[in-house]
Amino acid sequence: MKDFFKKVSVLIMITLLMLTTYSMTNISVQAAETIEVEAESAIIVDAKTGKILYEKQSDLKLPPASMTKMMTEYLVLEAINEGQISWETTTQISDYAYWLSSNTSFSGIGLIQDKNYTVRQLYEGMAIISDNATTVALAELVVGSEGEFVKMMNEKAEEMGLQEYKFVNSTGLSNPDLGEYHPEGTEPNADNLLSARSAALLAYHLVQDYPEALDFSSTMRSELDNRELQNLNWMLPWEDNNFTQYYYEGIDGLKTGHTDAAGYCFTGTAQQGDRRLITVVMKADSEGSRFVQTQKLMEYGFTQFETTELFPAGYQLEEESILPVAKGKEKEVEIATAEPLETMIKSGEEEQYTINYQIDEDKLDEDGSLIAPIESGEKIGEAILQYSGDVDNGYVEGDGSEQRVDLVTTSAVEKSNWFMLSLGAIGDFFSSIFSTVVDFFKGLFA
Known part of the structure; x- marks a missing residue:
C-alpha cells in the first residue's frame, strides 16, 4: 500500500510540474506576442522594405532634440558623396560655433578657434557625442550659414517624403536657447519638430543611402583635441557595469536626443543575420528608459516577425499569366515575376498575403494586346504585394510604397512579316x- 501511495504521489508531482511548465511557456509566448511601450510615441520599421511592424502614436509631432542631427548627417554625407567636400576638407570654428562649444549647458566639448578641423573630426564629434558646435561648423561649411542649411534640411525632408516635420536649426536645440544666434529665416521662439514615423523614415534613408553612417554611430570612443568622445548610446557592447543591462545584440546606431521639451528620445537600429530593424522612442521618462523601451521594440520585432519569401521569382497568377499579342508570330505570351517577393511578416500570417498585377498601359494597344516584337524578360508591369490581415500599419514611406517586383515576359515574340x-x-x-x-x-x- 505504501508503494501505491508513493507512486501516486510521484505521478501527481510530475503532472503538476508539467502543468506548471506548460503554463509558464504559455505565459512567455503571450508576453512575447504583446508589447507595452512606456513612451509617448514609438515605431518599429523593417530597414529593408520600410514596412511598419508596430506603431504607437507614430504621427504625433514632438521636439526630436538631437535626433535632428540625423538630417545634418545625411546632408553632410550627401555633400561628400557629390564631391563638394571630402573627409579631409578643413574648416575653422566660427564665433557662433565657438559660443556653443564653450557653453557647458549645451554639453560643449570646447573647440579651439583659429585651428583647422577636418570634416571627419567634426563628424565624429556630431555623431558620437552629439556635439552641437561641430554640427554647426559642418552646416556652415556645406552651404555657408546655418540659415541656408536649414532650408536644405526642409527641402530634403520634403524630397524624402517626411510627413510630419519642421526644421529650424541643425542641432536640435530650441531656438530660444540659441538667442541671437538662431538661424536667419527662422522664428526666434521655434523648435524642431518630428514625428516618430518621420524620424524612422529619415533613419531609413540614412541607413539605405549612406550605410557608412553606422561606422560612426557604432564607434564607442574616439578623441578630439586630446579629449575623449564617448558614445551616448548605452545599448552598445560596453564593459561598464552601469550600461551592460541596456545592451542589445546587433545594435549599431543611431541617435539619442534629450531636451526638457522633448524628453528622452532614441532612434535605434540593429542587425541580426540578414534582418535590420529601425526603432524610434520619443518622450520616454528617463535616460535609461529610452533604451529599455528600445529593447522591447527590438525584441518584439525580431522574435515576432520573420523574413519570408512569399512568392518566388517566376511566380504566375492563375488565369492572369497570359497576355494577347498583336502583330506577332505568336498570338500570346506568358508573364511572370522577375524576382522573388519577400518581406517581414508576423509568424503564421503567410496566407494573408497575395499579389496583384499592374500592367503598364503604355505597353498595350487599344484592344489590350502587347505589340510585337517583344523581348524575353521585357518588363510589362509590376506585381504588387497585398495584405489582408487584421492590422496593417503600412509602410513608412506612405501610400503607394507597397512592395513591388517587375512583371516580365517569359519568352520573346517576333514581329510577323509584312506578307x-x-x-x-x-x-x-x-x-x-x-x-x-x-x-x-x-x-x-x-
Missing part, C-alpha cells in the same frame, strides 16, 4: 464586310 500582316489585314477587311452584310439582312427580317 502575313497583309493577309491578316485583308482577312480583317472581308470579315468586317461580311459582318456588315449579315447585320443588314438581319435588319430586313427583324
